[in-house]
Amino acid sequence: MNDRITDDLLTSGESSTVEFKTSSVSNDKVAEVVCSFVNSHGGVLIVGVDDEGNPDHGATLARAEEIESFLQKAISPNVLYDVSLDEVASGSVICVGVPAGPDRPYVFDGRIFVRRGIQTVVATSDELRLLVEESSRDVIRWERRPCAGLDVSDINTQLLHETVRRGRERSGFNFGDEADELSILRKLALVQSGQLTNAADVLFGLEVAQHHPQTRLRAVCYASDKSDDFVDEQLFEGPAFELLEKCVTFLKRNIHVEAVFSGEKLARDSKPRYPFDALREALVNALVHRDYASFSGSVAVSVFPDRIEIWNSGSLPHGLSPRDLTNPSHASVLVNPDIGHVFFLYGLMERVGRGTYKIVRQCMEWGMAGPEWRHANGGVRLTLFAPGKGSSSELNDRQKKLLADMAIGEPFRLQEYVDQFGGGITARQARRDLSQLELMGLIRRLGSGSKTAYEVQKNE
16 A cells, blocks of 8 residues: 655655665664664654655565664664555655654664754764753653552553553564563563652553543533533543543544445445544544643543544644644654553554644545644644535645646646746645645646656546
8 A cells, every 4th residue: 555654755855854765775874863863853764765765676574674673672772663664656665763762862883873954973072962961951751750659450451461462563572571560561661760650550550540630531522612512521531542442432423424425336335524543643642742740631522513623731842833743754752752652562653753644644535624733721732624624625826726727637746836936835835735636636646756746637
C-alpha cells in the first residue's frame, strides 16, 4: 500500500527534521543522524533515495530489519524510534522516525551529534554545554515522580503482560525476566529510586482515579450546540489503554453511520460520518501529550451535530504552533516520553511523529475539512468537522484558478504552480494547496521526490 505521508515528505525535501540517504549508507551514518535528531527536535530519516528524494530501488525489508537491530544497541541512553519499509509512488524506501529525546545528551560511538540546519554534525563544546544545561534545568517530569503508596499489587498485571507480548512481537523489545512484574516495570522506566512512578499508575494502575482523579475522561454527545442539551454522557476512569477503548466505544455508539454507494457496486456500504482511525489517533495524542500534573486537568470529548471536539489539559511543546501540526515534517516532541514509549510498544502509536498529519490526511480523504487545533481554556482543543462543514472546506482563489486554467490530463509541477502567481505564494503554501486538491480527487500525483508532477482529473 502506498504511504502518502512518506510521499509528502519526499516531495517537501530535506529540512532540519528530514534527511535523505541512499541505500548504500552505512549503519554508522544512520546512527549519527538518529542521534542528531534525538538531541535536537526529532525527525525522519529516509533511506533509499537520492538527494532529490527519488527512490534508488535499493531499500529492502532485510535492510530495514538490519537498521532496526543495529539501532537497538547503538545509542545511549535508549532511544524511542520506529523503522519501516514504505511503498511510495516510485518504489520502496526505509523510514526511521525519531522523536526528540527527554534525557539528552545522547551518545553514539563516544560522540554527541546534533542538527545544524539540514546537516548532522558533532556537537561543539558550546552546543554540548547547552544540552547539559538544558537537561540539568529540567525538573523531574510528573510521569517520573514516585506515586506514593503504589506497589506491584496495585498493578493490572494482565495488562502489563499483554504489553510485554505486544512489545516483543512488534519491535523485539527486551523485557528481561518476563515472569517478574517489577523487573518489567524497571525495563519500562516505570520504577525510579525503587518506587513505582506516576506513569506506572496511569498506564497499569487498578485504581488510577483514586490516586489521580485528573486522569478521568469525560465524553458527552450533544443534541445541539447548547451545553445542557445532551443525549449521552459518560465519565470514564481506569488505565490509559482502557480509557481509549471505552471512549472509542462511546464514539461508535454516538456517530451516525451512513449507507453509501461506491463505484459500480449495486450494494450499499456502511460508512461512519467520521474516520475512526483519525479519531483513535486523536485520542491517543490527547492521552499521551496531556498535562497530567494539573489536578484540574482532564481529557474531554464532545460530540456535536456538526463536529467533534477533543480537549486535553496542557499546551503544545515549546516551539510548536497549531499550524505546525498540519506539516508532515514538524518537530516531534513527546511531552510524556515514558507513557508514549509504552503506547508505542503496545501498538497504539504506529509511527513516531506522524499522528497529527495522519489525522489531516484521513479527514480530507473522508471528504471533511482539515482538522483544527487551537489553544483553549488552558489546554489544546482539536476539532474535526463533519463532511461539508468547517471553514476550510472551500477552495481558495489559487486552487480555483488552477482548475479553471489547466486542461484535464495536462501535467504540471510544483514550481509551475508557484510561478503562476508571480512569487506571491511560497513553496510550502503551494504544497498545501496541491495536497488538498489531491485528497479531494481533483488532481492526481505522478511520481515522487524531485520528479513529482500533477495533473487535473476529470470531475465526474
